[in-house]
Amino acid sequence: MLTLTQLKPANPDVAVTLTLALTAEERTRSRHRFETEDGEVVFLRLPRGTVLRDGDILLDETNDTLIRIAAKLEPVLTVVASTPLLLMRAAYHLGNRHVPVEITSTYLRISPDEVLRSMLEHMGLAITAEILPFQPELGAYGHYHAH
Structure with a gap:
């Protein structure tokens, strides 16, 4: 070993x-x-x-x-928005829920969660279920909390 x-x-x-x-x-x-x-x-x-x-x-x-x-392939939800402001709003709401989020200028990515998916769809975002490497932000203090 x-x-x-x-x-x-x-x-x-x-x-x-x-x-x-x-x-x-x-x-x-x-x-x-x-x-x-x-x-x-x-x-x-x-x-x-x-x-x-x-x-x-x-x-x-x-x-x-x-x-x-x-980074192993795993189930994720990729979130895209029609405007940068809508994507920022989605990032804000996900951050309030303290879930791991991969953030880029064109999409957000989270672990599958039907409650969050419903919230994001209600906000007008497009969600795609995929199998990809997931690389969430580490957070402001350099660590990541899994729930």
Whole structure:
């Protein structure tokens, strides 16, 4: 079993031993046991509060093994608006509910939630259910709260 203890900056040119695909919620776990798609067990032992991002590199405790984190495909709702103001209003209302939100200039993305979907549709936004990597904002203080 590999114990991953060090976080290195994302670097697409670094040769890694394996890639560990994790959902957005799984990337918030700093101390957890995971199994790779090949059945290899890895244990994260990172500083509490560490949130992993797509492309991050982890180093094991022996400094021998590098693993790349990948944002796993997962169900999401992609929200688009007819105007930038409507998109900002949607971001405001989602933020008031403290749900993880991926924010871009052209869309918002959230985990599937029928209550939120209904609220957003009522506001006039278009919602598409998709299976994509989900990369929510970390928040003002650099961490992410999964509900």
